[in-house]
Amino acid sequence: MLIENASNILKRISHAAMRAGRSPDEVKLIAVTKTIGIDTIKEAIDAGLRVFGENRVQEAQKKISDLKLEISNSNIEWHLIGHLQKNKAKYAVQLFDLIQTVDSTGLAEELNKQAEKIGKIQRILVQVKLSEEETKHGISEEGLMPLLEAINKLKNIRLEGLMTMPPFFEDPERVRQYFRRLREIRDDAEQKGLKLPELSMGMSHDFEVAIEEGATMVRIGTAIFGERNRH
Numbered sequence: 029m030l031i032e033n034a035s036n037i038l039k040r041i042s043h044a045a046m047r048a049g050r051s052p053d054e055v056k057l058i059a060v061t062k063t064i065g066i067d068t069i070k071e072a073i074d075a076g077l078r079v080f081g082e083n084r085v086q087e088a089q090k091k092i093s094d095l096k097l098e099i100s101n102s103n104i105e106w107h108l109i110g111h112l113q114k115n116k117a118k119y120a121v122q123l124f125d126l127i128q129t130v131d132s133t134g135l136a137e138e139l140n141k142q143a144e145k146i147g148k149i150q151r152i153l154v155q156v157k158l159s160e161e162e163t164k165h166g167i168s169e170e171g172l173m174p175l176l177e178a179i180n181k182l183k184n185i186r187l188e189g190l191m192t193m194p195p196f197f198e199d200p201e202r203v204r205q206y207f208r209r210l211r212e213i214r215d216d217a218e219q220k221g222l223k224l225p226e227l228s229m230g231m232s233h234d235f236e237v238a239i240e241e242g243a244t245m246v247r248i249g250t251a252i253f254g255e256r257n258r259h
């Protein structure tokens with residue numbers, strides 16, 4: 029099941045990329061394992077998946093250390109895709125290869141400080157909020173350039189791009205405008221001299237649209253692992 033789901037998703041990623049005149053290896057699959065147990069994650073590793081996304085530091089901490097006891101596959105990458113509180117920055121820096129949800133100067137500075145302490149260059153994305161939904165985290169469009177410029181001064185942070193989590197619509201075509209907007213914002217920032225190669229956007233039900241609009245990372249849970257129990 030899992031192996032079929034994964035290969036089906038990889039095929040759809042390739043097709044979407046080619047439809048958009050892009051190379052399939054420009055798009056990385058982030059398998060979202062929140063609420064998924066480590067036995068299933070091991071199956072996913074056996075199926076060839078290597079990059080995993082978690083949305084809570086504590087949950088990830090337990091899974092990552094449990095998995096390390098059982099397998100020593102060093103080319104597995106862990107991404108944090110959920111909101112990060114400053115007081116957990118220290119643990120996030122220890123655990124994650126890429127933190128996708130930086131949305132304030134304060135958080136970036138704390139990550140920089142913690143990364144410096146352990147001699148790490150922490151890769152990050154900045155999460156952008158493109159709609160007025162109150163529950164969504166992320167920096168506003170107006171706040172973005174000052175934040176990016178502040179982050180660029182931090183020596184132990186490597187800014188690699190932008191991430192967004194648009195509102196949910198049943199019809200993925202209605203999400204297209206948000207994906208397009210993130211790409212435009214990125215292109216504007218690059219015109220001003222910043223380098224932001226990565227665009228993390230698109231989930232199970234809308235990743236193909238996201239790829240057509242320029243996504244380089246798609247974050248997919250349900251379509252690989254099945255419906256989650258809500259928590």
Ligand SMILES: *Cc1c(COP(=O)(O)O)cnc(C)c1O
Nearest residue numbers: 060083109231232247248249250
């Ligand atoms: C859960 C989650 C996903 C994956 O959602 P699916 O619809 O299960 O693919 C992607 N991004 C973030 C930030 C998430 O929290």
